[in-house]
Amino acid sequence: MSAKYGVSDKTIRCWVEQGYLAHTKINSITYVDEENLKACMEANARPGMGKGYLEREIRERQEEIDHIIAEYDDRLYLLKTHRNLRPLFELVIKDLAKHIDDPLACDIFFAISIGVPIEDVAKFNDLTVDRAICLYEETLRQLQELFH
Known part of the structure; x- marks a missing residue:
C-alpha cells in the first residue's frame, strides 16, 4: 500500500x-x-503538496541562492577593484575638495571620503562624531548642488 x-x-x-x-x-x-x-x-493532504511541489520549492530556493551569490560576487569584485582605484578616487576627491571654502569642512570631507574612520576624524578635529557627520553630509549636499 x-x-x-x-x-x-x-x-x-x-x-x-x-x-x-x-x-x-x-x-x-x-x-x-x-x-x-x-x-x-x-x-491529511496538505494544500499545494502535489507532485512537483518540492521540486518547485527547491528550484525557487536555488534561484534565490544564485541571485544572492551573484550579488555578493559583484560586491566582492567592487571591493577588490576599489583598492586599485583608490589613487584615482583620491585625485577626484582632492579636486572636489578645492570647491569647499571652509578649511574644516574641506579636511573632514577629504578624510572621510578617502576612508579615514569618522571617529578618528572627529577626534583629530576636536569634534563629536555627530558633528563630524553633520559637517560631512552638509558638504556633500553643497557639492551636489554645485555640480547639478
Whole structure:
C-alpha cells in the first residue's frame, strides 16, 4: 500500500496506531483497508503538496541562492577593484575638495571620503562624531548642488 500510494510505511503505521485507519493484523502483517487509506490520505493532504511541489520549492530556493551569490560576487569584485582605484578616487576627491571654502569642512570631507574612520576624524578635529557627520553630509549636499 505504501508503495502504491506513495505514503511511507511509518506514516501508515502511525495512522493505524492513532486509530485513523481500520486494519487487521494476522501474524506480524498489518492489513489496511484501501478505501480507508485513500480517505485518510485525503483528510491529511496538505494544500499545494502535489507532485512537483518540492521540486518547485527547491528550484525557487536555488534561484534565490544564485541571485544572492551573484550579488555578493559583484560586491566582492567592487571591493577588490576599489583598492586599485583608490589613487584615482583620491585625485577626484582632492579636486572636489578645492570647491569647499571652509578649511574644516574641506579636511573632514577629504578624510572621510578617502576612508579615514569618522571617529578618528572627529577626534583629530576636536569634534563629536555627530558633528563630524553633520559637517560631512552638509558638504556633500553643497557639492551636489554645485555640480547639478
